Amino acid sequence: MPPTLLLAGASGALGRAIAAHLPTTALLRDQGPGPGPRWSTESGVIDGVPEPVAAVLCAAGAPLLSPAGLRSVEPSLRAHRQLADWIAARGRRPSVFISLSSARVFGEQGEALLDEDSPGGADPVARAWAEQEAAAAAVEAVGVRAVILRLGLVMHPGLGLLHRLGPALRHGLLGPWGGGRQWLPWVGLNDVLRVTELALHHEELRGVLHLVAPGQLRQGQWAAALREAAGHPRRPGLPLPAAALRRALAPADVDGLLLQSRRLRPTALLDLGYSFAQPELVAAVAPLLPRG
Ligand SMILES: NC(=O)c1ccc[n+]([C@@H]2O[C@H](COP(=O)([O-])OP(=O)(O)OC[C@H]3O[C@@H](n4cnc5c(N)ncnc54)[C@H](OP(=O)(O)O)[C@@H]3O)[C@@H](O)[C@H]2O)c1
Numbered sequence: 001m002p003p004t005l006l007l008a009g010a011s012g013a014l015g016r017a018i019a020a021h022l023p024t025t026a027l028l029r030d031q032g033p034g035p036g037p038r039w040s041t042e043s044g045v046i047d048g049v050p051e052p053v054a055a056v057l058c059a060a061g062a063p064l065l066s067p068a069g070l071r072s073v074e075p076s077l078r079a080h081r082q083l084a085d086w087i088a089a090r091g092r093r094p095s096v097f098i099s100l101s102s103a104r105v106f107g108e109q110g111e112a113l114l115d116e117d118s119p120g121g122a123d124p125v126a127r128a129w130a131e132q133e134a135a136a137a138a139v140e141a142v143g144v145r146a147v148i149l150r151l152g153l154v155m156h157p158g159l160g161l162l163h164r165l166g167p168a169l170r171h172g173l174l175g176p177w178g179g180g181r182q183w184l185p186w187v188g189l190n191d192v193l194r195v196t197e198l199a200l201h202h203e204e205l206r207g208v209l210h211l212v213a214p215g216q217l218r219q220g221q222w223a224a225a226l227r228e229a230a231g232h233p234r235r236p237g238l239p240l241p242a243a244a245l246r247r248a249l250a251p252a253d254v255d256g257l258l259l260q261s262r263r264l265r266p267t268a269l270l271d272l273g274y275s276f277a278q279p280e281l282v283a284a285v286a287p288l289l290p291r292g
Helices: 015-021 074-089 122-143 159-162 167-171 189-201 219-229 242-249 253-258 267-271 281-288
Strands: 004-008 025-029 053-058 098-102 145-151 153-155 174-177 186-188 207-211 238-240
Touching: 004 015, 015 189, 025 167, 053 074, 053 189, 074 098, 074 122, 098 122, 098 189, 122 145, 122 207, 145 189, 153 159, 153 281, 159 167, 174 219, 186 189, 186 281, 189 207, 207 219, 207 267, 238 242, 242 253
Parallel strands: 004 025, 004 053, 053 098, 098 145, 145 207, 153 186, 174 238
Antiparallel strands: none
């Protein structure tokens, strides 16, 4: 048997992309009896996993546009706690636990430039993301390398937000939202896949890594880049006040996703010499979009 790369959240947008890129084994949730690994998220019991397990990847969580508040983070927090406990309780442990976290661990940060060791946010959602990161990092105590990928919005048409914004994007309507000056961390899907693969094999990748493109943008610049990518470089876009955006995307956590300002720098990856495959938003997204 080749070693198992066990993937939680395999049916999700990022889980599917990771499974298409790497030979993973899906950890199925709340299934009845039958072959294959199973996971009861009620009890935390995991069984039927083919041995040996080389790595565990957790891409499980609430949808990106899930309702605001703690409900947006509780499923991934619980999943991380259960997986970390399962790893710790095993006789033969995997060598690495890769966890998907979020820039939302910072809450609202204004203009501050945020490295991996900058303090997290104080609001309850930011604190819950920090608890998730702590749960993932706890496997280091039992000799398992933890890699915590703090993601910005993953920019790929099949993924969450861009999918939902499809019509506005196609018609060149995306504009500054809530003033548009807030920093909006983003990352290309290719970099998510490349860094996930590197994290499997390279001991020097450990702890929290900011997985955001190095050229960070304010939301208004992000919208302009997306208009350009969709073939509408001269359209001004439609400015939306925060209240209108909240109504348009209700009940999603619009403040947490799009209105709070977080200027993340991928310091650890740059220090390791990582070269981003998709450093620029227009070039990352344009080949994937139908032209307007
Ligand atoms: N997409 C982004 O831009 C982005 C950015 C930053 C952070 N993240 C984080 O990365 C993770 C994956 O994102 P995604 O966009 O792939 O999300 P997604 O499409 O919503 O997929 C998440 C997957 O998690 C599993 N899941 C759902 N509810 C669960 C529950 N209550 N307990 C355990 N597992 C549950 C499901 O997979 P199964 O049915 O196969 O179990 C689901 O398909 C999430 O935690 C998200 O917050 C994503």
